[in-house]
Amino acid sequence: MSQLIWNGLFVGSFYALVALGYSMVYGIIKLLNFAHGDLYMLGAFSGFAMLGAMGGLVRSSSLVALFVVLILTMVATGLSGVVIERVAYRPLRGAPRLSLLITAVGASFALEYGTRIVAGPNPKVYQVRLDGTALHVLGALITWQQLALMAVSIVLMVALNLLITRTRQGRAMRAIAQDPKACLLMGIDVDKVISRTFFIGSALAGAAGVMAGGYYGKIDFLMGFIIGLKAFTAAVIGGIGNIPGTMLGGLLLGLLESFGTHFVGGQWRDVFAFAFLILFLTVRPTGLLGERVTERV
Template sequence: MSQLIWNGVFVGSFYALVALGYSMVYGIIKLLNFAHGDLYMLGAFVGFGVLSVAGGLATSLGFVALLVVLIISMLATGTVGLVLERVAYRPLRRAPKLSVLITAVGASFALEYGMRLVAGPNPQVYPVRLAGNAINVLGARITLQQVGLILIAVLLMAALQWLVMGTGTGRAMRAISQDPKAALFMGINVDAVIARTFFIGSALAGAAGVMAGGYYGKIDFLMGFIIGLKAFTAAVIGGIGNIKGAMLGGLCLGLLESFGTAWLGGQWRDVFAFGFLILLLTLRPTGILGERVTERV
């Protein structure tokens, strides 16, 4: 039981980081950014490129090198998120929602197959692999690298929570999510705040990509597709648009997958997780922490 819980929390921390970007963007402009999972993939490849250039120096530094690359990847994916918002989404902000949704799907394919052209179709082995000796804690086998990655994820989530709840930018985000027109009349630069939201969400996805690459050791250009679906599921489970809900949803999904694998087998893991999503939405359509809201016209 201890091992199952630990595995679920570890995987759930990755889902939570990516789900936060989904939830932030949807909470402010009601957009399902289906290209978000591919920013996770892009972050992993940016880290791969930097570590490959660093060569033996990165290998000798190990975890420290991964931390430096983590920051670089967050800046790179955050910038790509800014460009994506400015080029693909901002011109369609007043367009029908179906047009924006199709654009998001197109942006996802553009990132995936653009990376395929750059890096090739074959999986790549990460230059730095976080592998260490496991210790036994209450029956669960835990490595220091796993603990370090979870601590990084928790720190990033705590920093985001502080940003949203304790800063002027966060207040502007919350104001826009309540009523964009009223926020504009109050002097808030709506476009700038939305752009910052895309930057922050994309940076968190890039961080998760580097962490996954360093831990699992293999990346490919389609790795963002399934993580995007899982992160979207986590955001919906927690209550899409709710920051704490995205964190809770990621942990819930990780635990569901862990227990589903143990009870039903690995081939039924996704069936178990998505089946729970259907059941939850039937009983509580807004998710665990979501609130029913009236859409303004």
């Protein structure tokens, strides 16, 4: 029982980290960024490339190396997110929603198969495996690496929340989500804020990618597809566009999957998650913490 809860929370913190980027971008420009899951994949691959470049250095102190790589990867994926927004989404701002969605699908495709061209179609094995001794807490088996990764996730999420609620930058983001035109009139550089939002969201996804690489050990160019869907599910459960809601949604989805897997079998895990998504959209489309919005005619 407590093992199931722990597993759920652990996987859920990954979901939450990826879902945040989804949620932030949706909150600010109302775009479902299908390429978001692929930024997670890109993070895993850029981490892989950096570890490869560091070579022998890695062996000596793997946790420190992974931490350095994590930071560098966040910068790299963050910049990729900015470039995607600049090249693919910005020219279409104000275009019909359908065009933007299709562009997002295109961006996702380009990222996946672009990575395939560069890195090859076969899965890669991470050079660093985090392993450590396990602890027994209330009957659950918890490893040090899980604790470390979860701590990183929590730190990142707390930092994000502070950024959004306490800084000018965060206030500008919230303002744009409310009314981009008014922000323009008030002298806020909307383009810049949107770029930064993409940077932060993508960086978080990239961080999750590196952590997943280090934890699971194996990465491939399609790994972002399912996690993208899961992250969206998490965002919807919590209330898309709502930051604390999204974090909650990630953890809840992790728990649901953990219990679902236990009771209906692992091969049905994804079916279980997506069926839950459809159910949730039917019953409470605004999510647990999302507010009901009246769209003005």
